[in-house]
Amino acid sequence: MxxxxxxxxxxxxxxxxxxxxxxxxxxxxxxxxxxxxxxxxxxxxxxxxxxxxxxxxxxxxxxxxxxxxxxxxxxxxxxxxxxxxxxxxxxxxxxxxxxxxxxxxxxxxxxxxxxxxxxxxxxxxxxxxxxxxxxxxxxxxxxxxxxxxxxxxxxxxxxxxxxxxxxxxxxxxxxVPAIPKSKVERNIIHNLDSLDYPVAQIIPNVVEGSRLEPVFGKSFLLEVTRGCGHSCRFCLIGHVCQPRRTRSLNKLKDLVRIGTENTPVEKVSMVGSSLGDLDALEDLVCWTVSQNLGVSVPSLRADSVTESLLKCLVQGGQRTLTIAPETGSPELRRSVGKGLEDSDIECAVETAAQAGYNSLKLYFITGLPGETDDDIKASVDMIVKLSKTSGMRVTASVNPFIPKAQTRWEREAQPPLDELRRKLKIVEKGVKGRSKVTIESLDPRNARIQAALSVGDRSLGPVIQTAAKYGGYGGWRRAEKETGISFLSVANDAERLQNELPWEFLRK
Ligand code: SF4
Known part of the structure; x- marks a missing residue:
């Protein structure tokens, strides 16, 4: 269209x-x-x-x-x-x-x-x-x-x-790059309630399932929180969007009331990281459902899931529980800074199955610093176990580690392409033949591009401009050749890992 x-x-x-x-x-x-x-x-x-x-x-x-x-x-x-x-x-x-x-x-x-x-x-x-x-x-x-x-x-x-x-x-x-400053301070709002909020949101008049339909369907987007109170070592949001700020429950209810009067929708999609940390989330979700509105929430931390919250979400039409264990290995999960135990994840999934959920989406990362093959096998074991015990359809999104600027793992290297592919194969092989399990993954080549752009410096300009002429992974290879600039290996360049980082001036 x-x-x-x-x-x-x-x-x-x-x-x-x-x-x-x-x-x-x-x-x-x-x-x-x-x-x-x-x-x-x-x-x-x-x-x-x-x-x-x-x-x-x-x-x-x-x-x-x-x-x-x-x-x-x-x-x-x-x-x-x-x-x-x-x-x-x-x-x-x-x-x-x-x-x-x-x-x-x-x-x-x-x-x-x-x-x-x-x-x-x-x-x-x-x-x-x-x-x-x-x-x-x-x-x-x-x-x-x-x-x-x-x-x-x-x-x-x-x-x-x-x-x-x-x-x-x-x-x-x-x-402004043309007028350099020794220090650029980041703007952070402290009181979310004081911000103007879009209550008449644009909604495309398209049928359900259309490729122009927003990802959460036709819904009113409700920003509940900004930033995250955790700071998992790999996570950009957990580092550059600190601290976590929350709108008050009264303000959120007002926004839902006014927003759904001005936006032709019957559903509210709540937006924010780690929403389950919010004491008032259950109140907000159950109240929204009581207004005859559908409701959806993004990924929840497994240790914040309660039976009554999940029951309200089911009433509001949500049937998929999304959790990000990051890895099946408890030790590696601790090293990531996730602060979740296996029992938290198992308990959340069991509660969701009892509440009426029928599918589970899990997010994992492969190639994390310090990861062994046993850690990957632990992820496979977790996927298989949760699928068996819950009876739910499981989609596991298994994506390569991408070092990001300003995170605690900004100086970590990304494993080579072959290594990332090999690790992914271990996962695919481990769940082979299980009809209720699907594995999704970002192509490791795209992860390579993303990593270079995340931690690179201004010398990459010519290669980026040339790649834009061609598009696709092949375009980046061709751009490397034409400009003579090594791009795809930026994220594991040994020198980069030692030198002063290009974004230091942003965090002084
Ligand atoms: S991974 Fe999730 S919980 Fe961890 S810092 Fe990022 S947004 Fe927060």
Whole structure:
């Protein structure tokens, strides 16, 4: 389906000639993924609430064109500011492709005069923007809803591109590579209740199962918490989105009431990490169900699951329990910092089966620092045991370890490709013939790309730009050859593991 036929509720179309600032909000991947993220709804609402600004959306895939807005077909390059939300490192390729096909100079140094200001935000660049500096005028480091109005004010008041960038560089939480600072402080909101929240969210008018349907279905996204109170050694969110903050129960109920009056949905999807830590979660879920609304929650920590919570979730239509043991080995799980025992996981799954759940999604990581083959076999044993004892259908997502900037494992190497493949095979072989078990995995080659972009530095610019011309894994190999820059081995480069890290200036 293209945006020719795409119908949506709650879109906002303004007369471009009656506003001062045209803002293009871009998601460098599919419409479905972009519409599932809360960032799009937050910025769309905040920006369009301003009388002086018109914000329209662009997606790399699935709409009429990546360079014509969904709302009014406004050409990408007509925007004064183009803002990207970068959720996954490898989407930098799509970001470059969108700029290129929209006739916006790809390299920041080639932009001048009337060219749009290109801004990128999200956890990836909050942790390490350096590999992307060639393509971006300004990065938002930390929580963008705290600084978005100041960014628009700069775009409106600056008399020249240089003046706008100079003003942007002075803002807390904004990093302008052309105007380096010795220190960039991250913006963090302390009181979530005080933030404006999107209560009239855009919903595509598509049938269930359509590829344009958001991942959680047509639902009102309710941000319950931000950040995480844990800090598992590998986890980006657990490190760059600290501390965990929570909306009050009264505020959350108000948002559900007002949100479902203004958004044509019958379901609430709760958003936040480690939601089970929240004392009021059961109250919130059961109250939401009592309002005749469906409800879904993301992955829960196994030690936070209670029978009454799960029963309410079943009443609200949730039938899949999602847990992330990370590994079947209790010792390795301790080393990861997960703080979960086997008994917590077994107990949560048993409780879910009794409450009426019929499927289980488990997340594991292979190639963790210090992992042995016995640890992998322990993961297989856990998958098999949980499938047998619960009788539920089990999907185990087994993904390679990816070292991420600013985590406690930022200096750890990623095992070689062959090793990652071999480890994955142990898992696949271990569950072979079990009809109720499915294994899903990120291709280790993609994990390689993601790792290089996570911990790389600004020398990667040319290889990224060249890879964007070709696409796919083969494109990265070809780009390595053409530029002479080793890219795919960045994450296990021995020197990298010793040197000063490129993102040190972000955590001073
Ligand atoms: S893995 Fe989950 S619990 Fe651990 S830090 Fe990340 S979000 Fe928090």
């Amino acid at each position: 293209s945006s020719n036929t795409l119908k949506e509720f709650n879109t906002i179309i303004k007369d471009s000639s009656s506003v001062d600032v045209l803002f293009g909000f871009c998601y460098p991947s599919t419409y479905r993924a972009g519409m599932t993220g809360l960032a799009l709804h937050i910025f769309y609402t905040l920006l369009n609430a301003r009388e002086d600004t018109s914000c329209e959306r662009y997606f790399r895939f699935d709409t009429l064109s990546p360079t014509l807005s969904v709302e009014s077909k406004r050409p990408l390059r007509n925007n004064h500011v183009i803002g990207f939300s970068l959720t996954y490192e490898e989407d930098i390729i799509h970001l470059i492709q969108m700029l290129d096909s929209g006739n916006v100079p790809v390299r920041a140094e080639d932009r001048s005069g009337e060219d749009s200001i290109v801004i990128v935000g999200g956890p990836v660049v909050t942790a390490n923007p350096e590999p992307f500096v060639d393509f971006v005028d300004a990065f938002v480091v930390g929580e963008g809803d705290l600084v978005i109005h100041e960014i628009v004010d700069c775009a409106k008041s600056g008399n020249s591109r240089k003046e706008v960038l100079t003003e942007l560089a002075e803002l807390r939480g904004v990093y």
